[in-house]
Amino acid sequence: MSIKKIAVLGTGANGAGIGADLARAGVDVTFIEQWPENVEAIRADGVHVKTPYDATTTSVRALHLCEVATLREQFDLVFLLVKAYDTRWACELIKPYVKSDGMVVGLQNGMTVDDVLDVFGPARTLGAVIEVCAAMYVPGLVERHTPASESWFALGGVTPEAHERAPEVAEILRHAGAVEVVDDIRSAKWMKLAVNAGELVPSAIVNLPLLQAAKLPGMHDFMIRAGKEAIRAAIGLGHQVVPIFGIDAIDPEDPEGFVDVMLDAVYRKWSGPETRTTVLQDWLKNRHCEVNEVNGLVVSANKTLGGTCPVNSRTVEIAHQIERGELEAGPENAVLLVGT
Numbered sequence: 001m002s003i004k005k006i007a008v009l010g011t012g013a014n015g016a017g018i019g020a021d022l023a024r025a026g027v028d029v030t031f032i033e034q035w036p037e038n039v040e041a042i043r044a045d046g047v048h049v050k051t052p053y054d055a056t057t058t059s060v061r062a063l064h065l066c067e068v069a070t071l072r073e074q075f076d077l078v079f080l081l082v083k084a085y086d087t088r089w090a091c092e093l094i095k096p097y098v099k100s101d102g103m104v105v106g107l108q109n110g111m112t113v114d115d116v117l118d119v120f121g122p123a124r125t126l127g128a129v130i131e132v133c134a135a136m137y138v139p140g141l142v143e144r145h146t147p148a149s150e151s152w153f154a155l156g157g158v159t160p161e162a163h164e165r166a167p168e169v170a171e172i173l174r175h176a177g178a179v180e181v182v183d184d185i186r187s188a189k190w191m192k193l194a195v196n197a198g199e200l201v202p203s204a205i206v207n208l209p210l211l212q213a214a215k216l217p218g219m220h221d222f223m224i225r226a227g228k229e230a231i232r233a234a235i236g237l238g239h240q241v242v243p244i245f246g247i248d249a250i251d252p253e254d255p256e257g258f259v260d261v262m263l264d265a266v267y268r269k270w271s272g273p274e275t276r277t278t279v280l281q282d283w284l285k286n287r288h289c290e291v292n293e294v295n296g297l298v299v300s301a302n303k304t305l306g307g308t309c310p311v312n313s314r315t316v317e318i319a320h321q322i323e324r325g326e327l328e329a330g331p332e333n334a335v336l337l338v339g340t
């Protein structure tokens with residue numbers, strides 16, 4: 001195994017939970033994080049991870065972003081778990097501290113594989129699909145609804161050279177969940193984007209845990225329509241409808257129907273009664289969310305393809321109104337969405 005030193009850049013809900021799994025397995029892992037109180041809490045007390053089954057505390061080395069310039073070593077592998085919109089600058093920040101043959105993996109929603117690739121080149125980039133359900137509301141404390149035994153990842157390179165490195169990275173990531181190495185990571189990421197298009201922002205717009213949001217009149221159908229618009233965009237861009245979450249249930253006569261299967265799996269396996277999506281967590285912390293990198297990507301793909309996607313367009317519009325402070329997130333917004 002040539003991978004020895006690992007950095008997790010972005011140690012919020014998922015970064016801290018995954019990083020703690022690696023540290024507990026004896027991997028040499030360094031956390032790098034921009035939330036100052038989070039770094040301080042981890043330094044003082046370790047990372048606390050609460051799952052439905054247990055609670056652990058793990059000591060890890062944690063650095064503030066401003067301390068990156070003090071690093072004297074270089075990393076063999078970087079897992080990026082900043083929000084998708086922070087990917088590009090985070091890659092530039094860490095680039096001098098990654099070995100010339102080191103790999104960088106965006107364990108994120110959205111098509112961040114292309115941002116990483118722009119900075120590190122195709123040979124050093126792996127794309128990933130991440131399905132881990134977690135939240136961090138308090139610095140240093142991860143509420144991980146799906147522990148490693150219930151978490152799932154896909155990994156893949158976009159060139160044969162990078163793809164060859166995927167099994168080695170997968171071996172490390174398996175400390176945090178099941179990992180599949182897949183041949184067409186861009187298509188796999190578009191499948192995740194399709195399910196994200198339905199669940200993440202719409203449930204945040206109504207300010208409810210995902211399972212409660214889906215029960216509002218018309219909302220489940222709206223989520224499915226959002227996902228189907230994304231699948232059509234993916235196909236239009238030349239991607240394939242491929243299995244994710246370890247579920248191979250694609251009907252060649254009805255590829256868009258895979259959205260129903262994926263959303264059902266998220267409801268059953270990756271959401272608890274209190275699960276607020278990563279987008280709602282951002283809004284609850286007064287932070288910007290990944291709407292442009294998820295629904296916005298469907299909208300821009302449709303623009304390129306000359307089609308329309310009213311459901312995703314409406315989602316982006318309402319999310320922007322909320323982020324500008326013109327509208328408050330709340331269940332009453334369901335009518336604004338489903339009336340589309």
Ligand SMILES: NC(=O)C1=CN([C@@H]2O[C@H](COP(=O)(O)OP(=O)(O)OC[C@H]3O[C@@H](n4cnc5c(N)ncnc54)[C@H](OP(=O)(O)O)[C@@H]3O)[C@@H](O)[C@H]2O)C=CC1
Nearest residue numbers: 010011012013014035081082083086108109132133134278
């Ligand atoms: N949480 C979940 O259940 C799931 C999340 N994902 C994806 O995983 C990726 C990481 O998401 P997740 O771990 O949820 O994100 P978090 O917001 O919990 O953490 C990501 C980063 O957000 C920043 N951050 C978070 N809270 C604060 C705060 N209060 N003050 C300052 N900075 C803060 C930090 O840096 P920075 O701002 O630089 O990003 C942190 O490193 C995303 O792409 C997400 O879509 C995928 C599946 C499920």
Ligand SMILES: CC(C)(CO)C(=O)C(=O)O
Nearest residue numbers: 132133134270276277278
């Ligand atoms: C698992 C879930 C619903 C948790 O927030 C999520 O954010 C995702 O599917 O990307």
